[in-house]
Amino acid sequence: MLIDAAVLGPPQVWEASGHLGNFSDPLVDCTNCKNRFRLDKLDDPDTCPECGEKNSFTEAREFNLMFKTFIGPGGTQPGYIRPETAQGMFVNFQRLLRHYRDRLPFGAVQIGKSYRNEISPRQGVIRLREFSQAEAEIFINPRNKTHPRFIEVADLVMTLYSKEGQERGETEEMTVGEAVEKGIMAHETLAYYVARTYQFLIEAGLSYDRLRFRQHKDDEMAHYAVDCWDAEALLDRFGWIEIVGVADRTDYDLKSHMAQSQANLTVYLPFDEPRKQEKLVVKPDMKKLGPLFRKGAKAVADALCTLPLEDLKRDPIVVEVDGENVEIDPALVSFEMVDEEIRGEEIVPHVIEPSFGIDRILYSVLEHSYREEMVEGETRAVLALKNRVVPIQVAVLPLMDRVELIAPAEEIAQILRSLDLRVEYDSSGSIGRRYRRNDEVGTPYSVTVDYETLEEGTVTIRDRDSMSQIRVKKDEVAEKVTALLKGEMEFSEAGSPLQS
RNA sequence: GCGCCGAUAGUGUAGUGGUUAUCACUAUGCGUUGCCAACGCAUAAACUCGGGUUCGAAUCCCGGUCGGCGCACCA
Incomplete structure (x- = not known):
């Protein structure tokens, strides 16, 4: 939860x-040599262990x-x-x-x-x-x-x-x-x-x-x-x-919070089998002890309850209350051994604590995902993020910024968006530049609309990591991209390789 | 927290008291372009923040913030 x-x-x-x-550490500075120490770690709180100067420390400051x-x-x-x-x-x-x-x-x-x-x-x-x-x-x-x-x-x-x-x-x-x-x-x-x-x-x-x-x-x-x-x-x-x-x-941690707050932070765990245990039950007769001891009655009764069996059998019974021995008439106390069933016990759970540093993990993911490679004499920067964590899941790109390509491209983008995919549509500049831009931000797949889309109803899908492309039917793009993003399909099997 | 150093468009930078704050890349727009950062034209975009000195501060001084290095501290 x-x-x-x-x-x-x-x-x-x-x-x-x-x-x-x-x-929280008490810190002191030596005014002579300018070193700083933890007061509680010094052998001699008046002498600087670095320069040997006496009484050269500033007031201890709590640093928390x-x-x-x-x-x-x-x-x-x-x-x-x-x-x-x-x-x-x-x-x-x-x-x-x-x-x-x-x-x-x-x-x-x-x-x-x-x-x-x-x-x-x-x-x-x-x-x-x-x-x-x-x-x-x-x-x-x-x-x-x-x-x-x-x-x-x-x-x-x-x-x-x-x-x-x-x-x-x-x-x-x-x-x-x-x-x-x-x-x-x-x-x-x-x-x-x-x-x-x-x-x-x-x-x-x-x-x-x-x-x-x-x-x-x-x-x-x-x-x-x-x-x-x-x-x-x-x-x-x-x-x-x-x-x-x-x-x-x-x-x-739980014990520490229990001690601080007095709250009961235990769990009652029933035993598999109830355990039988003999227990000594002591019943002081408070009707008589009360008038006899007045305010001390409670202390006397409590003391009686802690006595072992053999002491209760004496006559008179001797209990120690506030450092004084008090004699009690055995008639004022009844006791018996009873069989008690113990069905479980109160225990303080142990705790397993996984603790994640999100900023550090994010930084590590970015660094471990980033690579640069040489492609035709140019450096290609790729953020090879896992599909699960990419900010943009698919880019839709008309090959060129022309109306006849823009219309079907926008239509595909719209369909993909309606499936709750995170889609980037981009028609600016050259197609190569757009591919590289998407490589840099980790977009795993790019769908490109070209003239064959108009003639044969197919589009290409480009894979970020391999830069290879496949051709698929326009009507199947959504299905294929979704499957690719989920890792349910190998890229090379999602369509026919592109002849260039 | 101490000492030293630094901070100028998204990025990398030029700029030693008076500049329209330099240049490149990036970005945006238009044109061009038939698949991997092409090209042309145009546009946008910055002096870390707060004080001070000065006629005038990106530039000098003080302080804050952030960053680097060393010490200390922490784990």
């Missing part, structure tokens, strides 16, 4: 997420990566702009749980802008103060991390850069099934989402040989996490950069 939660949040949310604590603002009039209630979208899923956990009818697993995704006051937001689109994320939280049963649809991805081969692989500096090609079997990936569910991420990135247009999954080493992974894999894309300017992270964050 896709949700759209608040961008602005009160401090409690970011307290629970750890962003207020961990994203979150943008702070104030909610409401008066300026007294602080608020923070989200540094990640993920918290929205935790904050709305109870709603989601109810939506999914109290059963595991379930998940939610969110797409939106996040904001970090980066100290050094360089490298263009790679590090921004305002960026787009798509994050999911998949809540699962910690006792069972298998995945029912794992078999669908088990044979998928991916390039993995495991912890061990990084020691050796080697990546390995491996199926997802093998990675789980060998214990390289922690469990099926994590592996399943890594695999789905891989499929998504390939479908979006990343190049096989410039994409890998790198496992976090133990020292870079958050202490509570079980396993974490980053999809990394190889880029000319930046080298390997992280574009997606998939982590098993265990129950850390």
